[in-house]
Amino acid sequence: MEVEQYITREETELSPAVVVTTVLLIAVFAVGLLVMLVGTAL
Secondary structure (H helix, E strand, O other), X not given: OOHHHHHHHHHHOHHHHHHXXXXXXXXXXXXXXXXXXXXXXX
């Protein structure tokens, strides 16, 4: 993976890529917390 191409592409496709990545990270984090809470509760 070439960093320069990634940075250039990231600048051109900033909004959709960042939004999708952020939403996915938040979703995974939330699911992880729920699983931990359920695991400790049970």
